[in-house]
Amino acid sequence: MKKALVFSWLIFLFSLIGYLFWYNDIIYQLPTPIPKNYKSMETGSLIVNEALNNNHSKPIFLHFFNPDCPCSRFNMKHFKSLVKEYGNRIDFRVVVLSPKSFTPESIQDKFGLQIPVLFDKSLAEACGVYSTPQAVLLDQAQHLYYRGNYNTTRYCTDEKTSFAKIALNGLLKKQNDLVFSQAALKSYGCTLPDCR
Structure with a gap:
């Protein structure tokens, strides 16, 4: 018994x-539900935001991150590999989107990287981001080159759908005719700002 x-x-x-x-x-x-007042940003749009400033010698990669989002945590290793591979040619920044308070140092410790950490929520709206994790790639003139997912798999292991990496390579090779599938452009992950 x-x-x-x-x-x-x-x-x-x-x-x-x-x-x-x-x-x-x-x-x-x-897919993450699209917010009611969502305003999409088209490729080529100029992204103006004080947090970015205007003096860039390199393109900018914005990693939209919520420490409480499981998808963001699954993505950390992949993001670090992108920084390691492209960090000398691309200006990487982490944009923290969370209702909780974090310090730049605590976020840098999570990633094990000494890269700029931004807490400006208006960047998400300016770039058309409504979930985490999301990748945004801006050219040197701050025009939107790519906004979307990192990969179709949770752990970013499928090289064929490594969308952020494809975008990075395309921008560095000055390919202005890259076309991404809906899987790259439709948001998946945690809704902003509270990770539901």
């Missing part, structure tokens, strides 16, 4: 864990 009770309890516990994993996996494969 005791063994049957323990066995039943373990089955229930593993079933619950399996259900939670399955539920979270399904939730983060669904």
Whole structure:
């Protein structure tokens, strides 16, 4: 009787864990709902924002990040690999979008990178971002080159759909005719600002 009770309890516990994993996996494969007053930004739009300033010798890559978003946390390793590969040619910045308070140092510690950290929520609206994680790539004149997802997989492991990397390579090669699929441009992840 005791063994049957323990066995039943373990089955229930593993079933619950399996259900939670399955539920979270399904939730983060669904597109993020578009906000009611959302204003899309077209490729080529000039992005004007005080936080960016106007003196750039390199293109700018904005990583929109929420420390409480599981998708943002899954994406950290991939983002760090992009900084390592392109950091000498691209100006990388992390834009923190969270209702909680963080310091630049705490965010830099999370990434293990000494890159600029911005807390300007108006950047998200200016770039047409409404979920995290999202990548925004601006050319040297601050025109929008790419706004979208990093990859189709949660852990950013599919090189064929490494959209942010494709955009980085395209901008560096001055390709102005890159076309991205809906999977690249439709937002997936956590809604802003509270990671629901």
